[in-house]
Amino acid sequence: MNSLFYERHQCPVCGNKTSDLAFKISYSSQELKDYFHSFYAGRVDNGLLDGAEFNIQECSSCKVLYQKFIPNEELSRILYEDWVDPTETSIQKIQNYGIDHYEFNASEIRQLFSLFDIPSGKLNVLDFGMGWGAWAKMASAYGAQTYGYDFSEKRNSHAQNHGFTILDSEEIKLKKFDLINTEQVFEHIPNPLETMEILSNSLSQKGIIKISVPHAFNFKSRLKKIEWATSQKFSNRSINPVAPLEHLNFFNRSAVVNLGYKFGLKEIKIPLRTQYSLSSNFFNKPKSLLRFLFRPFMRNYFYNYILLKKL
Ligand SMILES: [Zn+2]
Numbered sequence: 001m002n003s004l005f006y007e008r009h010q011c012p013v014c015g016n017k018t019s020d021l022a023f024k025i026s027y028s029s030q031e032l033k034d035y036f037h038s039f040y041a042g043r044v045d046n047g048l049l050d051g052a053e054f055n056i057q058e059c060s061s062c063k064v065l066y067q068k069f070i071p072n073e074e075l076s077r078i079l080y081e082d083w084v085d086p087t088e089t090s091i092q093k094i095q096n097y098g099i100d101h102y103e104f105n106a107s108e109i110r111q112l113f114s115l116f117d118i119p120s121g122k123l124n125v126l127d128f129g130m131g132w133g134a135w136a137k138m139a140s141a142y143g144a145q146t147y148g149y150d151f152s153e154k155r156n157s158h159a160q161n162h163g164f165t166i167l168d169s170e171e172i173k174l175k176k177f178d179l180i181n182t183e184q185v186f187e188h189i190p191n192p193l194e195t196m197e198i199l200s201n202s203l204s205q206k207g208i209i210k211i212s213v214p215h216a217f218n219f220k221s222r223l224k225k226i227e228w229a230t231s232q233k234f235s236n237r238s239i240n241p242v243a244p245l246e247h248l249n250f251f252n253r254s255a256v257v258n259l260g261y262k263f264g265l266k267e268i269k270i271p272l273r274t275q276y277s278l279s280s281n282f283f284n285k286p287k288s289l290l291r292f293l294f295r296p297f298m299r300n301y302f303y304n305y306i307l308l309k310k311l
Contacts, residue, residue: 002027002052004075011059012066012248013192019057020278022210023223023242027052032244035228039243040083054244056223062258064220065242065250072188079245080152084187087154090132097134100288103280105138110278111270113142115208115307116178120144126167126177128199129185133159139181140164147175147264151188169198176204187213187247192259200263203310213251214241215304251304260308268309269300 010017025032027049036044055068071079085093113120121143127136130148132155140146149172150156156166167175180199192229199209206300216222219241227237234240241250257267275296299305 001049001050004048004072005052005069006072008066008068008070009188010119011057011062011064012098012166012190013064013251013259014059014062015193016059016061018060018065020060021055022220023056025054027054027244031228035239035244038229042085043083045078048078055266056242058220062255063252064255065167067242067248070248071245075245076151076190078103078160082247084246087158093287094132094134101134101290102138107279109135109139109142111275112179112181112208112210112307113144114274114278115268115270116206118178123178124176124204126172126175126180126202128172128180128182129188130156130159130164131155133162134165135181135183136164137162144179147177172202174196174285175202176207178204178207180207182210183212184214185251186211186251186256187241190248193262196259196263200265200291200308200310203265206310208268208307209260211260211304211308212257213249213256213304214247215302216241216250219250253302253304253306256304256306257308260306264311265308266311268307270307271298272296275299287305 011019028046028051032049032054033046036046036049044061053069054064057068058065084207113123116123123144125139125144126145127133127146127148128134130150133148135157136146136148146164147167148156148159149157149167149169160166180203182199186192186195198238201208216251225237226239227235228239241247249295276292279292279295
């Protein structure tokens, strides 16, 4: 066994102790070595992964798929500081964002803010897992007092340089937020139960937390025919929903809803009419028009895009 990994003995989402093996392969296998080399552009030190097993379990109760052996604190630091997108690459990526990228965040924020009966200038917002801060910047542009948190120190200092207040987990516990945004974050979290407890306690009265995590139809059957080439990241044969090292949990809607329920939160949906009226920029390409038409239904009923409100 590799000491940079530790074993999970129960479902990280519902706490159930029984599970079934859904998939396994050694981190020393050629498939995984090739995958890492391509996915992290040669930045991975394979020696640090030798002896570990990539093992996916399916919880027999909530049906969440989760990685059984996950990186410890030390390996997580190396992963998120050095292997995942380095600062320079990310800054270049941000500089290349077009107007669509900003409009996408803007319309989502308008929809979310419309759920509150207080002015957006009085909202306290936490972007939990803020990355390079694009969403937080837009939330600030709409008037909210916006705070950030990220696991990566590099991203935190980038956000701080852009004027954001960064909170650590102890400071989060001392504040109350009307809205907590978690966009593609919970799949990375070693202990979603613990994190959800902290975040739900930090919600103001009638506060809302958004949990948006990867979605894939019929993913279990995909595990039999995985294509390891990462150029296929969004194909229906990609390992991405349970990406080794990073996507430690693969949720389904009801598992997320039940996780919220445990901490006194109830699912709410943004009315379809609100979603349509507060979306924009959909006429420029036929593809955008289709997305515009389907996204509200998909978000409300199929995607792992869930809003949980304090009762
Ligand atoms: Zn479970």
